[in-house]
Amino acid sequence: MIDKIKEHIAIVAGFQASNKEEVEAFRIKYLGKKGFLNQFFAEFKNVPNDEKKEFGQAINTLKTTAQEKVALLKDAFEGAQEENGVYGDLSRPSEPVEIGSRHPISIVKNQIIEIFSNIGFNVSEGPEIEDDWHNFTALNLPEYHPARDMQDTFFIQTDPDILLRTHTSSVQVRYMENNQPPIRTISPGRVFRNEAISARSHCIFHQVEGLYIDKDVSFADLKQTLLYFTKQMFGKSRIRLRPSYFPFTEPSAEVDIYWGLETETDYRITKGTGWLEIMGCGMVDPNVLKNCGIDPTEYSGFAFGMGIERIAMLLYQIGDIRMFYENDIRFLEQFKSTI
Known part of the structure; x- marks a missing residue:
């Protein structure tokens, strides 16, 4: 058994x-x-x-x-x-798909590109590792020029002629070397400066620089272009230009917009004046045109440049630039855009 x-x-x-x-x-x-x-x-x-x-x-x-x-x-x-x-079961409802969000710097950069594209500016890009000529010398900053101290530079130790670009003006130099006027281009990109990291500054940030070269370009053309941009970007119709100095433009100016004094935040960010600085600009120095192979007796032009982080901080009222680089998902999920 x-x-x-x-x-x-x-x-x-x-x-x-x-x-x-x-x-x-x-x-x-x-x-x-x-x-x-x-x-x-x-x-x-x-x-x-x-x-x-x-x-x-x-x-x-x-x-x-x-x-x-x-x-x-x-x-x-x-x-x-x-x-x-x-x-x-093909008729069964699917699981919801979370829609991603763009980084605020990308949102603002794309908005700036779209605004200038509407008035005929194309987009040009260049290398982040540059040589001395394109980053300094061609821009009217010869060796030992005191204005070089305005930008604390990251140099490559093995070759003192190679560095991390301190501005996207180097892209404009390359574009002028390879293209004849009329030129109408903007150069967005990441730049590097050897600065202490704080709530207001960082060693890595982003710029958008614009360049317009043609016959009979005047300072009035520059002002109207910037006024169009500020209206489209901020909805502000009042700007002012204050005399300033940049080695690669002459005359040069800082651009302010009238932000207003309607709220306590307006008083804080404008220090009670109602005015906010947003960019620098000026007429391209004839020496820069000559260095890039363009005849300064026949052509003239203007250039301008702005920090994308600064614009984003104004638009979204962000008080600390370091927030852009900490990859905090709680911070990044706040930003939505179709651009």
Whole structure:
């Protein structure tokens, strides 16, 4: 009798089913009221006393094996049915897809590009690792010129002529070397300066610089271009230009917009004046045109440049420039844009 039970244990262990109905029939065959297990239990009283222990252990093994087999097959078929229900039903609603958000610097950069593209400016790009000529000398900053101290530069130690660009004006130099007027281009990009990192400054930031070269370009053209930009970007119609100094433009000016004094924040960010500085500009110095192979007696032009982080901080009222670089998802998820 014990050998017969062991045969059934082997049969149960090797049993396979192709559907749930076969599993249920198997369960009834072994674990039902009239199944083999109850039949063996009924024979227990007829087993000699010296065999009862072994007989009982064999029956328990058969019972455990049958229960585990039934549970395993049921789980397999139910899991397959659930998976088919989830992935096989094409009418079932899909899981919601989270829409990503752009970085605020990308949003503002794209807005600036779109505004200037509408008035005929194209986009030019250049390398972030530059040589001395394109970053300084061609821009009317010869070696030992004191104005070089205005920009603390990251130099490549193995070659003092190679550096990380301190402005995107180097892109304008390259563009003028390879294109003849009329030129109308903007150069957005990342720049590097060896400055202490604080709430208001960083060693890495982004600029957009613009350049327009043609015959009879005047300072009035520059002013009208900047007025158009400030109206489109900020919705502000009042600007002022204050005399300033840049080695590559003459005359040069700082551009302020009238932000207003309507709120406490307006008083704070404008220091009570209502005016905010947003960029620098000026007429391209004739020496720069000459260095780039353009005849300054025939052509003139203007240039301007602004920091993207500064514009973004004004638009979104962000008080710490370091927030742009910390990759805090709570901060970045606040910004949505289709641009």
